[in-house]
Amino acid sequence: xxxxxxxxxxxxxxxxxxxxxxxxxxxxxxxxxxxxxxxxxxxxxxxxxxxxxxxxxxxxxxxxxxxxxxxxxxxxxxxxxxxxxxxxxxxxxxxxxxxxxxxxxxxxxxxxxxxxxxxxxxxxxxxxxxxxxxxxxxxxxxxxxxxxxxxxxxxxx
Amino acid sequence: xxxxxxxxxxxxxxxxxxxxxxxxxxxxxxxxxxxxxxxxxxxxxxxxxxxxxxxxxxxxxxxxxxxxxxxxxxxxxxxxxxxxxxxxxxxxxxxxxxxxxxxxxxxxxxxxxxxxxxxxxxxxxxxxxxxxxxxxxxxxxxxxxxxxxxxxxxxxxxxxxxxxxxxxxxxxxxxxxxxxxxxxxxxxxxxxxxxxxxxxxxxxxxxxxxxxxxxxxxxxxxxxxxxxxxxxxxxxxxxxxxxxxxxxxxxxxxxxxxxxxxxxxxxxxxxxxxxxxxxxxxxxxxxxxxxxxxxxxxxxxxxxxxxxxxxxxxxxxxxxxxxxxxxxxxxxxxxxxxxxxxxxxxxxxxxxxxxxxxxxxxxxxxxxxxxxxxxxxxxxxxxxxxxxxxxxxxxxxxxxxxxxxxxxxxxxxxxxxxx
Ligand code: FES
Ligand SMILES: [Fe+2]
Numbered sequence: 272x273x274x275x276x277x278x279x280x281x282x283x284x285x286x287x288x289x290x291x292x293x294x295x296x297x298x299x300x301x302x303x304x305x306x307x308x309x310x311x312x313x314x315x316x317x318x319x320x321x322x323x324x325x326x327x328x329x330x331x332x333x334x335x336x337x338x339x340x341x342x343x344x345x346x347x348x349x350x351x352x353x354x355x356x357x358x359x360x361x362x363x364x365x366x367x368x369x370x371x372x373x374x375x376x377x378x379x380x381x382x383x384x385x386x387x388x389x390x391x392x393x394x395x396x397x398x399x400x401x402x403x404x405x406x407x408x409x410x411x412x413x414x415x416x417x418x419x420x421x422x423x424x425x426x427x428x
Numbered sequence: 429x430x431x432x433x434x435x436x437x438x439x440x441x442x443x444x445x446x447x448x449x450x451x452x453x454x455x456x457x458x459x460x461x462x463x464x465x466x467x468x469x470x471x472x473x474x475x476x477x478x479x480x481x482x483x484x485x486x487x488x489x490x491x492x493x494x495x496x497x498x499x500x501x502x503x504x505x506x507x508x509x510x511x512x513x514x515x516x517x518x519x520x521x522x523x524x525x526x527x528x529x530x531x532x533x534x535x536x537x538x539x540x541x542x543x544x545x546x547x548x549x550x551x552x553x554x555x556x557x558x559x560x561x562x563x564x565x566x567x568x569x570x571x572x573x574x575x576x577x578x579x580x581x582x583x584x585x586x587x588x589x590x591x592x593x594x595x596x597x598x599x600x601x602x603x604x605x606x607x608x609x610x611x612x613x614x615x616x617x618x619x620x621x622x623x624x625x626x627x628x629x630x631x632x633x634x635x636x637x638x639x640x641x642x643x644x645x646x647x648x649x650x651x652x653x654x655x656x657x658x659x660x661x662x663x664x665x666x667x668x669x670x671x672x673x674x675x676x677x678x679x680x681x682x683x684x685x686x687x688x689x690x691x692x693x694x695x696x697x698x699x700x701x702x703x704x705x706x707x708x709x710x711x712x713x714x715x716x717x718x719x720x721x722x723x724x725x726x727x728x729x730x731x732x733x734x735x736x737x738x739x740x741x742x743x744x745x746x747x748x749x750x751x752x753x754x755x756x757x758x759x760x761x762x763x764x765x766x767x768x769x770x771x772x773x774x775x776x777x778x779x780x781x782x783x784x785x786x787x788x789x790x791x792x793x794x795x796x797x798x799x800x801x802x803x804x805x806x807x808x809x810x811x812x813x814x815x816x817x818x819x820x821x822x823x824x825x826x827x828x829x830x831x832x833x834x835x836x837x838x839x840x841x842x843x844x845x846x847x
Contacts, residue, residue: 312780317617320523323771324617324756327780330772333702340701341782345646349789419620419751423788424780 274364277406281370281399282360284406289355289376292427297339300427305400306332309410312428314418315393326415326424338427348425351380353390368401378428391417391428430454432839438805442832443813448802450626450795455839456747462838463726464490464744467590469576469583469597471728471741472496472506474755476580476613482525482540487753488743489584489727494573495519495529496582499540504577506584507542507570518570542570578602579609581730581739597724598664600818604671604722607713608732612760616770619754621779623788625795627727627742627750628835633787634723635827637661637672638810643790644783650707652734652776652783653719654679660820666837667816667830668725674822676709676718676734706772709734723827725834733783735766736773748795754778808832 284303291300304310310329317324329335342348358375365371373396380390398410413428432455435446449455464470470489473496477485484497486509493509495518511518511531518529518538528545530537537546544565552558573584576593583593594602623630633639641648641655648654659674701707709718712735720732729740738756745751754777758770777784798804811824816833819826 314617314619316522316620320617322615322617323767324619324774325771326619326778328771328775331703334706337701337703338782341646345649346782347643347645347786347789349792419622420779421622422624422779422792423621423785424778425785 277364277368277370277401278362280401280406281362281372281397284399284408285360285372285374285395285397286357288408288411289357293353293355295352295426297342297427301332301335301339303408304332304335304411305402305407305409308332308335308408309412310335310408310427311411312413312415312424315414315416316418318414326418326420327427342425346425349380349422350383351426353426354379354381365398370399370406372397372399376428388421389417390421391415393417393428431458431843432836433843436803436805437836437840439813441814441816442829442836443808444805445632445808445828445832446802447798447804447806449835450628451747451799451802453747456744458839458843460490460492460744462843463835464492465586466838466842467585467587468726468838469585469590469593469724470726471724471739472573472575472582472584474580474613474615474739474757475504475577475582476615476757477523477755478504480525482527483523484519484526484529485523486519486521487741488751489573489586491744491746493517494584495570496575496584497526497529497540504575504582505541506573506575506582508573510571511536512544512568512570538570542572544568579605580613581605581609598666598669600662600671601664601669601722601724604720605730607715608720608730608737610713613737613757614760614762616756616758616767616774618756619778621752621754621788622745623750623752623791624748625750625791626747627744628831629791629794630742630750630752630787631723631726631831632828633791634721634729635670635672635831636825637674637721637822637827638825639790640822643786646776646782650701650704652676652707655822657822658820659717659719659822660818661824661827662818663816663827663830666834667827668834670721670723670827670830672719672721672822672827673717674719675716678716705769706775707734708769710766710769723831725831731777733776734773735770736777737770738774738777750791752779 312326356377360374362372375394378391381387393415396412399406400409438444473485478498487494495509496506509518513536516533528537535548539545550559575584640653656679657674658678662671722730727742738754741753743751776782808828811826816830
């Protein structure tokens with residue numbers, strides 16, 4: 272794959288990521304990650320102050336799957352639909368088949384009664400690797416500016 | 429104008445809670461006066477957050493903005509975070525270090541004891557303007573709170589009447605703080621959660637061991653906490669504080685299966701996590717308690733959920749909104765592996781916690797539903813009626829009655845005496 276089409280594939284992966292969450296296809300969403308992926312939602316407050324605490328963290332694909340299973344089977348959460356708006360993507364090729372990418376997002380949540388709130392604004396800091404021509408997230412770090420989380424953080428950002 | 433006293437309190441064991449107490453704006457104002465400005469110790473911060481001279485944090489006691497800093501003599505002081513000139517918020521940052529606190533509006537500058545030190549153009553310009561000659565800068569001090577610390581946990585009070593902190597906490601609470609703050613801690617970070625509900629609904633929630641495995645099905649499913657485990661509740665003499673505790677691995681699977689039969693989410697003995705690392709408890713205290721929720725009236729919770737440790741501060745934002753401020757910590761002698769384990773287990777709690785995310789929703793659902801039911805009452809009878817006392821079972825909500833008995837004392841009895 273040429274680097275131009277690799278870049279397109281990285282951007283397409285980031286687009287798939289938000290659409291799969293918004294369509295509540297979390298089981299498919301998990302498949303966008305490598306087996307030993309890192310997925311973290313960070314509070315900007317902690318990032319700025321140099322504290323390691325996450326709002327949510329998964330250190331492998333198994334933990335991501337556990338989150339999804341828990342949401343489906345165990346957790347009772349505010350029923351809502353998600354809508355992400357993804358900003359322009361800034362990419363950087365680190366080496367052959369290894370990319371970093373960054374984009375801002377906003378995430379709106381709508382209730383069963385059709386009321387919408389802005390739930391989170393922040394930045395994705397991603398590391399994407401190609402596995403047999405297939406782009407996957409090795410790392411997806413969500414830096415959440417809206418760190419005073421409204422109500423609860425249930426579905427992924 | 430309704431007051432807490434004018435509400436209907438139909439039972440004297442507080443097994444009925446008037447919904448109006450959660451909703452009424454006038455009662456909320458009364459609470460700020462009688463509780464948050466009254467004879468109680470409110471949680472402010474941990475000493476570890478401000479180890480050095482000049483370190484400060486800003487917080488809220490009820491809805492009063494408060495500035496906490498460490499003075500040159502090592503003592504911690506706390507002030508209303510408001511300039512004495514014309515009332516601007518003095519410090520806007522959440523935390524930092526300062527030698528002086530200078531107001532941004534007209535740059536009045538206060539030292540770390542809250543004493544006004546400098547006023548720009550105090551003598552005016554060319555002998556005109558400025559402060560009148562009889563204005564005594566030394567007489568101006570920030571409004572201060574009394575501060576006391578127990579095991580590195582900082583509390584403040586606005587009242588001269590408040591009993592000494594050690595008495596306010598009582599033996600059980602002190603023992604619990606001794607247990608968890610047994611050695612120096614290191615901070616891991618913060619989380620915040622905004623909930624559209626009354627601050628007392630959250631106090632009820634943390635004094636309700638019965639909901640643990642019913643609302644938080646993750647708990648029951650993976651055995652971290654089940655109502656059949658060994659555990660119980662311990663309170664102080666006046667039942668305003670509470671410690672709920674339980675021990676992992678002591679539950680009875682068959683009794684659980686029977687008890688959960690007919691509930692919406694099926695209790696499943698066979699359910700396993702792909703990565704169960706976050707369920708592991710590295711025993712680190714002499715006892716077998718794996719889960720503790722300590723609630724200190726009126727605004728503090730401390731948790732030990734296996735190896736996840738944190739304080740939660742309840743800040744009020746009007747009758748219908750609260751902010752929870754979670755401060756996570758480990759110990760300075762934790763190795764890298766233990767720190768990672770604690771961070772990993774932080775997934776269990778906080779706004780995104782696998783066993784706590786539901787609390788925000790539960791509080792909001794109550795707040796929304798009772799809005800037009802202000803004359804009605806909540807029922808608090810699980811665990812028993814009548815006497816409020818410690819007990820060693822978990823199917824209970826008796827500590828909620830303890831909270832309300834003390835609330836009633838502050839809001840109604842003392843109000844009557846004052847009148
Ligand atoms: S209000 Fe603070 S200096 Fe004027
Ligand atoms: Fe809870």
